[in-house]
Amino acid sequence: MAFLNGLKCRECGREYPADPLNVCDFCFGPLEVVYDYATISEVVSQDSIAKGPLSIWRYKDLLPAEADDPVDIMAGYTPLIKARGLGKTLGLNNLYIKNDSVNPSFSFKDRVVSVAATKAIEFGYQTIACASTGNLACSVAAHCARAGVRAVVFIPSDLERGKIIGAAIYNPVLVSVDGTYDQVNRLCSELADDYPWAFVNINMRPYYAEGSKTLGYEVAEQLDWRLPDHVVVPSASGAMFTKIWKGFHEFESLGLVGKVNTRMHLTQAEGCSPIVEAYNNNTLHVRPVIPNTIAKSLAIGNPADGIYALKTIQESNGTATATLEEEVVQGIQLLAEMEGIFTETAGGVVISGLRRLAERNIIKSDELTVAYITGNGLKTQEAVSHVVNPVLTKPNLEAFEEALHARA
C-alpha cells in the first residue's frame, strides 16, 4: 500500500486529499505529496529494498501509488559505473556516471511516467496524455501500451522524424500541433481543464515528479548506502533536481544513509538557462526565456520548479552552470570516447558542466562525484552527425593499407 497522507501546497501549506490535482485552489501554488513517514520507517530497511524488483518499484513504500500491480516496463535500477577514463581526463579520481540512458524507452522519463501511469489507473483514468518534444512522448506511449490504456501525445508539428517514430511505434493517438511552442503549451493547458484525461505533468504532476526521487535512492544504494559529495544534474523544469535532493533527505531521515552533505550542481545549456541566470543574479526570481538550444530535452523557458531548484542549490551549497552551445556536442563526444556511453544533448550539457566544475576546483580530485546521464544519444543523432568520417577503401589489402596510412 502507498503511505501517503495527501497533498500539500508548497506555498501556503493548505492540505488536500490525494486527488488528481496539481495547483492549490487558494494561492495557485504547486501541490506536493505528503507521506506518513512514521509508518514508512517501520517497514522500510536496506534489506526490504534489496529484496524488491530490479526497477523503481523496489522503493515502492516511498512512492505515491499502490504498487501491487504497477505499470512497470522495468524503469530504473540503471547502471552506476566508475568513470576511470573520463575521471582521468578531468582530474577526478572518484567519478561515477549514473547511466539512465538505458531505461526501456531510453530516458529517465520512464521513472516519472511509471509512477504517473500507475496513479492514473488507480484513479480510474482510461486515457493518459502529455505534451512533449521527445523523451516524455516515448515514455507515455510505451507505458500506455503496457497498461492497455489510451495514450494521447501532443507534439509540435516540426518535431524531428526520429523522435516521432520513437513515440508512434507504441501506437498512441499522436497529435501534431501546427503552432509555436507557446501555442502548444496553451492548448494543452486548456485541454487539461476540459478533458477527463490524466495529463502526466499537469493533473498527475505531484505524483509524476516523485518518480525522480528514485534517481537519488538508487545512487545511494549503489554506492553501498553512501551519498556522494557532489552530483551534477541536467535541468529543464527543475523538478528532477529537487527530487534527487528530496530522495537523499528521505533516506537520511529513515536512517538508510548518514547525514546529507551532498552539493547539488545544476546544469543547463546557454540557449535556455533561466535557472542559471537567476543563480548568477543571486535571486530566486526566474525570468522566463524563449528557448534556443540544441539541448531540446532541456528547453523549458518557464521552469515550474525553478524557484525550488534555486532553493535546493542554496541549501546544499551547490552551484548552477550554463555550458556554451558548442560545448554540448563536445560533452557528448567526450563521454562516448572516454566511457563508451552515447548520450543525448542533455548528457553533453552535464559532462561539459562537470568539466567546468572540475576546472574551477569546485569539485576536488578525490571527492565522490556522480554525473547523471538521463537520455540516450540515439535520440539526438543529428547533433553529432559530423562524427561520421569513415576510412574509404577499395576492397583489396593494398588499398586498405594505403587509406589507413593516409588517415594516420
Add this chain to the structure above:
Amino acid sequence: MSIKRIKFTFPTGLITEPVIHRLGHEFQVITNIRRADVREEMGWVVLELDGDEEEIERGLQWVREMGVRVDPVSGDIIEG
C-alpha cells in the same frame, strides 16, 4: 462564462504600469490576484480571470501586446 488561472511576468519597463487595473477596466474581465512578487527589476503575478472566454482572450492578447509574458500557472507543459 469562463475562469482562467494565469501568470503574468512583467519586464522592468512595465513594473510601474497599472496593467492589471487597465485589464479589468478596458475589458469585461474580473481580475483576482492570488499570489505575487514584484520588485524593481521584474515581477510576476498569479491571478484568476473571470469573464466571457472571448473577452478574456482579447484581454490577454492586449496584455501580451503591452509586453507582459502570459503563461499557464503550471509553467511550461511541453517537456523534452
